Amino acid sequence: VGRAFLGEFEQRVLLAILRSGDQAFALEVRRQIEQTCGQSVSRGAFYTTLDRLAAKGLVRWAAEPGGDRRDLQPQRRFRVTTAGLRELRASRRALVALWHGLDAVLGED
Amino acid sequence: MSRPTSPPRLPRWVLTRLVGADVRGRSILGDLHEEWTARGRGVSAGIWYWRIVSATSLWYGGATLARLTKGRPIVDLQGDLRAAWRAIRRSPGTSSLIVATLALAIGTATVGFTFADLALFRGLPVDDSSRVVSVFASDTRGSNRRGLISGPDFLDIQERSQTLTKVSAFRGASAALIEGGESKTLDVVYASADLFAAMGQHAQQGRLFRPGDDRVGAPGVAVLSDRYWREAFSGRPAALGQQIQIGREIFTIVGVLSTEMEFGNLADIDVWLPLRIAPDSARDARNLRFIARLRDGTAFETAAAEIAGLGDRLADEYPASNRGWRVRLVPVSELTGGEGFWVVVALFLLSVGLLIAIATANVSNLVLVRAASRQREIAVRAALGARQGRLVRQLLVEGLMLSGLGAMLSLPVASLALTLVGAASSERIFQQLRIDSHELSFVAALMVLCPLAFSLFPARSVTKLDVRTMLNAGGARGATTSMRGRGWLVVAQVALAVVLLTASSLALRSVRLVYAQPLGIETAPLVIFTLDFNDVQYPTPEAVRAAARDTRERLKALPGVERVTMLSALPILGAESLTSMTADGLEIGARDSKPTVVVTSTTADGGSTLGLTMLAGTWWSETSDDRDPAATDEAVVSLKTAVAYLGGVDAAMGRDLTLSRGPDTLRVRVVGVSSDVLAGDRTSGPLARVWIPLERDVRRHAVVVKRRGPIADLTTGIRSVVAAAAPSVPIESLDTYDRALDDAASSDVVIIGVLTGFALLAVALAATGLFGVVSYTASQRTAEFGTRMALGATARDLIRLVAFEGVRLLAGGLAVGLAGGVAVGFAMRGLLFGLSPADPVALGSVIGLLAAVTLLAVAAPALRAARVNPVQALRE
Numbered sequence: 001v002g003r004a005f006l007g008e009f010e011q012r013v014l015l016a017i018l019r020s021g022d023q024a025f026a027l028e029v030r031r032q033i034e035q036t037c038g039q040s041v042s043r044g045a046f047y048t049t050l051d052r053l054a055a056k057g058l059v060r061w062a063a064e065p066g067g068d069r070r071d072l073q074p075q076r077r078f079r080v081t082t083a084g085l086r087e088l089r090a091s092r093r094a095l096v097a098l099w100h101g102l103d104a105v106l107g108e109d
Numbered sequence: 110m111s112r113p114t115s116p117p118r119l120p121r122w123v124l125t126r127l128v129g130a131d132v133r134g135r136s137i138l139g140d141l142h143e144e145w146t147a148r149g150r151g152v153s154a155g156i157w158y159w160r161i162v163s164a165t166s167l168w169y170g171g172a173t174l175a176r177l178t179k180g181r182p183i184v185d186l187q188g189d190l191r192a193a194w195r196a197i198r199r200s201p202g203t204s205s206l207i208v209a210t211l212a213l214a215i216g217t218a219t220v221g222f223t224f225a226d227l228a229l230f231r232g233l234p235v236d237d238s239s240r241v242v243s244v245f246a247s248d249t250r251g252s253n254r255r256g257l258i259s260g261p262d263f264l265d266i267q268e269r270s271q272t273l274t275k276v277s278a279f280r281g282a283s284a285a286l287i288e289g290g291e292s293k294t295l296d297v298v299y300a301s302a303d304l305f306a307a308m309g310q311h312a313q314q315g316r317l318f319r320p321g322d323d324r325v326g327a328p329g330v331a332v333l334s335d336r337y338w339r340e341a342f343s344g345r346p347a348a349l350g351q352q353i354q355i356g357r358e359i360f361t362i363v364g365v366l367s368t369e370m371e372f373g374n375l376a377d378i379d380v381w382l383p384l385r386i387a388p389d390s391a392r393d394a395r396n397l398r399f400i401a402r403l404r405d406g407t408a409f410e411t412a413a414a415e416i417a418g419l420g421d422r423l424a425d426e427y428p429a430s431n432r433g434w435r436v437r438l439v440p441v442s443e444l445t446g447g448e449g450f451w452v453v454v455a456l457f458l459l460s461v462g463l464l465i466a467i468a469t470a471n472v473s474n475l476v477l478v479r480a481a482s483r484q485r486e487i488a489v490r491a492a493l494g495a496r497q498g499r500l501v502r503q504l505l506v507e508g509l510m511l512s513g514l515g516a517m518l519s520l521p522v523a524s525l526a527l528t529l530v531g532a533a534s535s536e537r538i539f540q541q542l543r544i545d546s547h548e549l550s551f552v553a554a555l556m557v558l559c560p561l562a563f564s565l566f567p568a569r570s571v572t573k574l575d576v577r578t579m580l581n582a583g584g585a586r587g588a589t590t591s592m593r594g595r596g597w598l599v600v601a602q603v604a605l606a607v608v609l610l611t612a613s614s615l616a617l618r619s620v621r622l623v624y625a626q627p628l629g630i631e632t633a634p635l636v637i638f639t640l641d642f643n644d645v646q647y648p649t650p651e652a653v654r655a656a657a658r659d660t661r662e663r664l665k666a667l668p669g670v671e672r673v674t675m676l677s678a679l680p681i682l683g684a685e686s687l688t689s690m691t692a693d694g695l696e697i698g699a700r701d702s703k704p705t706v707v708v709t710s711t712t713a714d715g716g717s718t719l720g721l722t723m724l725a726g727t728w729w730s731e732t733s734d735d736r737d738p739a740a741t742d743e744a745v746v747s748l749k750t751a752v753a754y755l756g757g758v759d760a761a762m763g764r765d766l767t768l769s770r771g772p773d774t775l776r777v778r779v780v781g782v783s784s785d786v787l788a789g790d791r792t793s794g795p796l797a798r799v800w801i802p803l804e805r806d807v808r809r810h811a812v813v814v815k816r817r818g819p820i821a822d823l824t825t826g827i828r829s830v831v832a833a834a835a836p837s838v839p840i841e842s843l844d845t846y847d848r849a850l851d852d853a854a855s856s857d858v859v860i861i862g863v864l865t866g867f868a869l870l871a872v873a874l875a876a877t878g879l880f881g882v883v884s885y886t887a888s889q890r891t892a893e894f895g896t897r898m899a900l901g902a903t904a905r906d907l908i909r910l911v912a913f914e915g916v917r918l919l920a921g922g923l924a925v926g927l928a929g930g931v932a933v934g935f936a937m938r939g940l941l942f943g944l945s946p947a948d949p950v951a952l953g954s955v956i957g958l959l960a961a962v963t964l965l966a967v968a969a970p971a972l973r974a975a976r977v978n979p980v981q982a983l984r985e
């Protein structure tokens with residue numbers, strides 16, 4: 001049985017968590033993806049992906065108390081685990097290898 | 110308008126169910142709350158919230174389904190879902206029409222369901238309600254069918270009954286709360302100690318009444334309603350043990366009731382106090398409601414027989430007060446609403462069912478149209494080896510998806526309608542209608558059941574096709590077979606809509622007749638309010654009298670005021686209890702009860718203020734208002750009293766009457782006969798009434814101010830006069846008589862409005878169904894029309910041809926529907942006032958409306974047929 005690779009959206013979420021640094025709360029991560037990729041992200045897809053990544057042990061979260069703006073509900077700060085970093089690197093290696101030598105076809109001006 | 114502090118309740122609730130209440134779930138809720146806040150919390154933010162929650166729910170629902178069905182290759186649900194979504198997207202017009210129809214129908218049906226839900230499932234705050242009973246007293250004259258019982262009768266039943274336990278009684282009242290020298294009117298209930306035990310209610314704080322709390326002379330204890338506890342004590346537990354002064358008595362707060370108690374008008378109750386009944390109080394003052402439990406192992410019939418027997422024995426033992434009175438045991442559910450309450454609930458449930466049936470038929474029709482156009486696709490699939498079950502499942506999944514979308518959109522429809530209902534009537538019961546788990550389950554059930562009906566019917570006709578003919582002929586033959594099915598569907602739809610329309614048209618006409626009756630009072634120039642002269646600031650009847658007289662004189666001096674009258678209770682609006690009366694020379698049959706009348710005490714100008722006409726004699730003179738009250742001996746009787754009990758107007762004059770007033774009796778002499786005033790329920794005709802001079806011990810005064818000339822606003826004037834003349838007395842419900850009457854009628858308006866809404870929606874749905882069938886057939890017959898025109902048919906002939914089909918469908922539907930409607934009319938006969946279930950005006954208007962709607966539905970296709978260009982039609 002081969003190892004399952006990260007899905008594309010999973011990669012986006014993981015990368016956005018890394019880019020958000022210590023501000024990696026769900027809203028900020030989602031904003032990162034939308035801003036950087038220029039596409040809107042469905043909340044349902046986003047939250048279920050976060051659940052899946054957490055279940056695979058690729059991200060971890062810790063809850064922090066939220067203020068009045070959030071009706072005093074907690075907010076989760078996400079962190080990519082070492083396993084998550086390893087998966088990202090593996091995905092990147094695989095993709096870069098596949099992309100290699102295709103500049104003639106896919107190169108952008 | 111101030112910004113809301115939290116997002117719409119319903120979607121938030123749905124989301125909580127979906128994501129769970131753990132840290133993860135709450136953090137998602139928090140995220141959405143933050144985004145909602147960032148969007149400014151306004152109306153558009155609310156709409157955004159609805160949209161996001163709907164979309165997210167769909168996602169979670171889909172994910173859950175996929176998870177549940179994973180690894181079961183027999184059901185390729187994901188494939189079905191994908192295919193269904195593609196099919197829906199391929200015909201966006203029909204799909205959105207289906208979704209809109211379902212959203213409207215399910216939303217409206219949900220509104221009907223909230224009413225039934227409140228009555229059936231929430232209902233009276235009584236545990237194990239099939240074992241809880243109440244009683245009604247009734248007299249042989251039939252003027253009381255749901256009468257209350259008196260204190261001594263209650264005590265006797267409590268002592269003697271072997272079949273009932275926790276026998277208890279209660280009565281509502283207004284009482285003055287005295288706080289820092291100010292008086293405030295509270296809604297209170299006086300209840301015997303076992304009442305809460307009989308209902309199965311528990312305290313959420315402290316305790317409820319204990320046996321002995323209701324003994325005469327026991328220390329005063331009070332139980333607060335949850336609402337009042339929160340309002341007056343900010344929900345502090347420290348309220349327990351505190352003392353409050355009500356009237357002249359001090360009560361210690363011992364407990365707080367649970368919110369479950371706040372059902373219907375019980376929600377208005379502030380404080381519950383012990384009911385203390387003196388055994389020697391009057392037996393004919395029937396003012397108590399009764400609640401008890403059947404003893405374990407006792408059947409209702411056994412208890413009913415015992416109580417009826419007890420009632421008869423009391424009638425023998427106390428003939429003066431009880432002769433002719435019977436006591437009847439009833440299930441406690443009879444206490445909910447008035448006599449027609451359960452008929453209304455049944456009517457609502459029927460409407461809900463019919464509406465859903467019509468909408469399902471309509472959607473069936475639309476699905477058939479689409480299925481007909483997809484017969485080729487389905488034939489190809491069948492030819493390629495798709496099994497029939499698979500094809501049916503495909504159609505079902507499609508139906509489920511459509512109804513899921515419809516159900517989701519139905520929630521905002523329902524919640525908007527409930528907002529309108531709440532705004533139309535201030536009645537408690539309408540404010541208590543809401544959408545929660547019951548309603549969501551109802552919607553979910555419809556969401557699953559509707560597509561079973563509307564997908565399976567078309568699915569059968571589609572999958573029965575012979576593949577080879579289908580592929581050869583391109584589907585023309587299949588379409589005609591399905592047309593017969595569609596015609597039947599439309600007939601059924603029209604019939605159901607007619608049933609609904611007939612029922613609501615009868616109800617509407619009946620209510621209009623009820624409110625069209627003359628009241629007997631000239632209400633237009635009247636302003637009313639209530640003053641309760643409490644017995645702390647005004648310890649003696651003389652003090653009350655002086656203050657009332659002073660207030661009245663000052664009010665009279667206000668500019669724009671013509672007259673000021675003070676009464677013990679307002680006719681029609683006030684709580685008017687019946688009093689037994691005897692008259693000299695009045696023969697009462699050996700087994701008959703004494704006549705009962707409403708006794709209203711008033712200042713001498715009561716008749717002229719209310720606009721009553723004198724039929725004989727005069728009102729007593731103003732000076733007798735100030736006489737020694739013990740000597741009061743003059744009265745005016747209403748026409749009904751004179752005719753029913755005193756042998757007519759002339760014979761009534763000068764007669765001596767004996768009225769029972771509490772423990773005493775009052776003797777009065779008739780000095781005049783006045784015109785009648787309608788009873789408060791408006792359906793039982795005028796009340797037998799006796800007007801007497803304002804009594805000595807009246808503390809609550811209903812004040813009626815008659816305005817002079819143009820309707821001036823007297824509110825400010827009245828408030829400042831009362832503030833000066835009786836500073837500690839609060840003004841209750843200051844309003845015009847007319848507005849107060851409108852308020853009292855608002856619940857009828859809401860019920861009729863909702864029923865009419867159901868019926869109109871049903872008619873609209875049936876009309877679109879009719880339109881769909883007629884225009885579809887007409888379009889299928891374009892070639893035929895062309896041929897006919899070429900052979901010499903005129904445009905008029907073609908219009909007639911198309912219209913005939915519409916009329917045929919209408920006639921079929923009308924015939925079946927009117928019969929059903931009249932049957933429903935007979936079932937709701939108890940509600941109909943002054944008209945028969947086959948009322949020609951009501952039925953005529955149904956036929957008229959249906960004919961007009963058919964005309965509209967048929968006009969467009971008929972005109973289109975008339976404009977067919979024969980050359981073009983034949984070439985195609």
